[in-house]
Amino acid sequence: MREQLYNITAGEPKKIWKPILWAVLANLVNIFPFGCLAAAVSMIYAYYATGQSSLNMQTLWLIWGGMLFFLVLVFLCERMSYRSTYRSAYESSADGRTQLAEHMRKLPLGFLMKKDPGELGHMMMNDFTHLENAATNILPQLVSGAIIPILTFFGLLFIDWRMAVAMLAGLPVAVLLLWSISGLERKLGKSHSAAKIVLANCLQEYLLGMKVIKAYNLRGENFTRLKQSFYRYMKESIKLEGALGPFFLVAMAFMQTGVSLMTIVGVYLILGGEISVPLFATFLLVGTRVFDPLSVAIMRLPAFKYDAMAGERIVSLLNEPVMKGENEPPEAHDIRFDSVTFGYDKNIVLDNVSMEMKEGTLTAIVGPSGSGKSTLLRLIARFYDPQQGKVLFGGSDVSEMDPEKLMKKISMVFQDVYLFQDTIGNNIRYGRENATQAEIEEAAKEACCHDFIMKLPQGYDTMIGEGGSTLSGGERQRISIARAILKNAPVILLDEATSSLDPENEVEMQRAINRLIKKRTVIMIAHRLKTVVNADKIIVLDKGKIVEEGQHEELIQNAGLYAKLWELQTKTNGWRITA
Numbered sequence: 036m037r038e039q040l041y042n043i044t045a046g047e048p049k050k051i052w053k054p055i056l057w058a059v060l061a062n063l064v065n066i067f068p069f070g071c072l073a074a075a076v077s078m079i080y081a082y083y084a085t086g087q088s089s090l091n092m093q094t095l096w097l098i099w100g101g102m103l104f105f106l107v108l109v110f111l112c113e114r115m116s117y118r119s120t121y122r123s124a125y126e127s128s129a130d131g132r133t134q135l136a137e138h139m140r141k142l143p144l145g146f147l148m149k150k151d152p153g154e155l156g157h158m159m160m161n162d163f164t165h166l167e168n169a170a171t172n173i174l175p176q177l178v179s180g181a182i183i184p185i186l187t188f189f190g191l192l193f194i195d196w197r198m199a200v201a202m203l204a205g206l207p208v209a210v211l212l213l214w215s216i217s218g219l220e221r222k223l224g225k226s227h228s229a230a231k232i233v234l235a236n237c238l239q240e241y242l243l244g245m246k247v248i249k250a251y252n253l254r255g256e257n258f259t260r261l262k263q264s265f266y267r268y269m270k271e272s273i274k275l276e277g278a279l280g281p282f283f284l285v286a287m288a289f290m291q292t293g294v295s296l297m298t299i300v301g302v303y304l305i306l307g308g309e310i311s312v313p314l315f316a317t318f319l320l321v322g323t324r325v326f327d328p329l330s331v332a333i334m335r336l337p338a339f340k341y342d343a344m345a346g347e348r349i350v351s352l353l354n355e356p357v358m359k360g361e362n363e364p365p366e367a368h369d370i371r372f373d374s375v376t377f378g379y380d381k382n383i384v385l386d387n388v389s390m391e392m393k394e395g396t397l398t399a400i401v402g403p404s405g406s407g408k409s410t411l412l413r414l415i416a417r418f419y420d421p422q423q424g425k426v427l428f429g430g431s432d433v434s435e436m437d438p439e440k441l442m443k444k445i446s447m448v449f450q451d452v453y454l455f456q457d458t459i460g461n462n463i464r465y466g467r468e469n470a471t472q473a474e475i476e477e478a479a480k481e482a483c484c485h486d487f488i489m490k491l492p493q494g495y496d497t498m499i500g501e502g503g504s505t506l507s508g509g510e511r512q513r514i515s516i517a518r519a520i521l522k523n524a525p526v527i528l529l530d531e532a533t534s535s536l537d538p539e540n541e542v543e544m545q546r547a548i549n550r551l552i553k554k555r556t557v558i559m560i561a562h563r564l565k566t567v568v569n570a571d572k573i574i575v576l577d578k579g580k581i582v583e584e585g586q587h588e589e590l591i592q593n594a595g596l597y598a599k600l601w602e603l604q605t606k607t608n609g610w611r612i613t614a
Contacts, residue, residue, distance in 0.1 A: 053119050068109070071098050071099070072102065077316070120170065125167060131163060131349065135158075135353065138352070139155070141358060142355055143419055145419050153240070162346075165341070166342060168338075173339045183328050183329075188203055194317070197304065202297040205292040209290040221340070223279065224275065227274075231271075233264050233267065234264040234268045238264075286333060287334070290326065301318060301319070361437055363436070363440055367430060368556045369429060370415055370556060371426075373389055373426075374389055375414065375421045375426060385410055385414075390574055392556060393556070393571075396557070397570045398556075399560075400412075400560045401574070402577050408560045412447070415558065416445055417434070428526075446520070446524040447529075448518075452512050452514075459488055459495050460472070463495075466518040474521060479517045484517055527559075528559075529558070531560055565604070572584060
């Protein structure tokens with residue numbers, strides 16, 4: 036329970052103790068009205084049984100007043116428990132989601148790429164919703180359901196230990212039964228949770244791929260994964276409920292046998308003249324009331340354990356080691372690879388690569404698809420750390436640098452541009468949050484996107500869809516380049532930055548890149564070789580190895596891989612569709 040409480044509260048159990056105490060107090064006070072009722076019954080019974088001339092109405096009204104007082108007190112305690120529980124739970128969830136998002140930002144990109152976005156999204160939203168439900172609805176009921184019977188038992192024990200023991204006689208059997216199925220419960224819960232995550236992933240894939248589904252009329256057997264995930268989740272849900280439900284019903288039955296046994300013992304003691312009828316009535320009224328929170332706790336226990344698994348997943352992700360490093364990046368901005376080897380799992384992408392990119396120069400990285408070009412840029416930005424060798428930034432090992440401080444030195448433009456659902460101006464401003472509007476517009480002009488932005492109805496205040504879906508590929512690329520220009524970092528990494536530009540803007544983009552080179556180190560990946568003919572150095576990669584390096588003319592004369600790629604692209608430029 037302690038570990039599950041830690042998971043439920045995402046490592047901050049102190050936040051939930053206050054609402055739990057209010058819930059316990061509410062359930063404890065809830066017993067007193069029945070005690071008052073028992074006292075009233077005892078007085079009335081004594082009046083008729085002994086033939087008293089009159090009832091003590093003052094005492095009776097005092098008892099009824101006490102009952103009303105305790106009922107109001109129960110309401111106030113439950114209200115305080117409700118308010119503090121929900122406030123604590125939702126505050127903890129908000130803090131937890133923020134903490135998890137910040138932690139994910141610091142994780143190695145390689146780890147995040149192994150995770151399905153749907154799984155991470157499910158964890159961020161649904162798993163925290165499970166924790167909210169556990170903290171607000173289930174946990175207070177479990178704690179009070181466990182504490183109230185114990186306190187009541189000890190209270191009744193002083194009145195008559197025989198009836199008190201009889202009342203809870205079936206409880207040990209019920210607890211033992213529930214403990215015996217804990218392993219099965221955990222196994223089925225994990226399987227059910229896994230099916231739910233698969234369903235979320237398939238649903239996300241289905242929605243994101245709707246254009247392809249419509250274009251190719253995919254249906255039925257052509258797109259069965261979503262349907263299979265629906266039925267798998269259904270089967271796991273039925274299996275979970277069907278396997279565990281009978282055990283909990285039997286446990287409830289064993290627990291309720293205590294009431295029957297207590298009644299039998301009570302009747303026996305009355306007949307033997309050892310207890311009075313009012314005392315027996317007190318046990319019936321107060322004793323049976325004990326089983327209400329206990330019954331609720333037992334029925335809610337599976338849901339609590341299931342929700343606790345969500346906490347386990349969150350804590351597991353929070354325990355993933357972040358990229359470490361404390362050193363400041365040096366003022367020098369040359370970059371060198373020293374015998375670097377890197378791969379994804381067992382697939383080697385870069386094999387013993389050594390090269391140097393001098394400060395203030397433009398270095399182009401070219402080569403066939405899958406040769407390791409994008410991976411090389413990601414190693415410079417420390418999205419990953421190499422398995423062997425070193426990446427040196429200004430002569431210092433990047434693996435020993437603070438990742439956030441290193442990224443302040445680097446502007447990066449990705450091949451697959453992602454823009455946020457925000458205004459165009461704010462998307463550019465992400466490059467430097469304190470930038471003025473004039474600086475944003477200047478960066479946009481250098482990236483050749485100012486003119487098309489000004490033609491939009493709201494200009495720089497125009498909202499764009501998620502991922503920049505309302506803009507063309509070339510427009511998204513140029514806004515991303517403007518963001519990098521605005522950042523004004525000394526090192527620029529361009530991953531196919533001109534891949535989506537039309538011929539007119541490509542010429543202007545080359546001018547912008549020439550301006551960027553001044554006092555900056557630029558590393559550029561390009562498939563269109565004509566964009567890098569003026570590079571200070573061209574490095575040719577093939578199958579994770581450097582096969583050539585030099586300037587354009589030199590590489591053409593060498594008649595190696597670069598020359599072959601150049602020839603192929605030259606022929607491709609003259610390609611036409613023929614009827």
